[in-house]
Amino acid sequence: MRISTSHEEGCEKLFQVSTKEIVKDKKGEVTAIRCVKVKVDRGPDGRLRFQDIPGTEFEIPVQRVYLAMGFLHPSSTVLDAFGVEKDTRGNAKTDRPYFTSREKVFACGDARRGQSLIVTATSDGRQCAAAVDAWLMGRTALTVFAK
Incomplete structure (x- = not known):
């Protein structure tokens, strides 16, 4: 994989992850995103689909989305x-x-x-x-x- 400027700035890229929810505090300010890892396979129609992997949920603390x-x-x-x-x-x-x-x-x-x-x-x-x-x-x- 090529290194991008975001890598140079310390960003980490997550692959095969689906964002499920934007988490807010009582004041309505964004505090985190709730994610789950996904697997990619083909459905009965042959098209790619993403399926949540149970038990892989996690949150990433954020200030902005x-x-x-x-x-x-x-x-x-x-x-x-x-x-x-x-x-x-x-x-x-x-x-x-x-x-x-x-x-x-x-x-x-x-x-x-x-x-x-x-x-x-x-x-x-x-x-x-x-x-x-x-x-x-x-x-x-x-x-x-x-x-």
């Missing part, structure tokens, strides 16, 4: 779950770049622009990270390349 996902077509399940307003195409509406209608919920890439090239989503993700960093810290030291 970032969802990274792509779409083949507009999907509103996650946006609806967070109460995010959508644009006319069903994407997350962002009046200011990356800021959705819900406080502390940001959107970028396919969720904000619709399906596009991976390089476009990657660039959008980097710019979103800088915007979130600036929002959290009052400034950002992240390098953002011009569009």
Whole structure:
């Protein structure tokens, strides 16, 4: 496996793990994600499926949760779950770049622009990270390349 910049920064990647729940405290602040290890096999129809492995549940303490996902077509399940307003195409509406209608919920890439090239989503993700960093810290030291 290649070493990525996240490895250099001390991140550990977990594979064949499914997130089951975002855990919050009494004030509604995110404190952990509850996960389970999964096995991958083929169902009767031949398609890949993920099955939870009983007894492998675990929690990872967190302060923030970032969802990274792509779409083949507009999907509103996650946006609806967070109460995010959508644009006319069903994407997350962002009046200011990356800021959705819900406080502390940001959107970028396919969720904000619709399906596009991976390089476009990657660039959008980097710019979103800088915007979130600036929002959290009052400034950002992240390098953002011009569009």
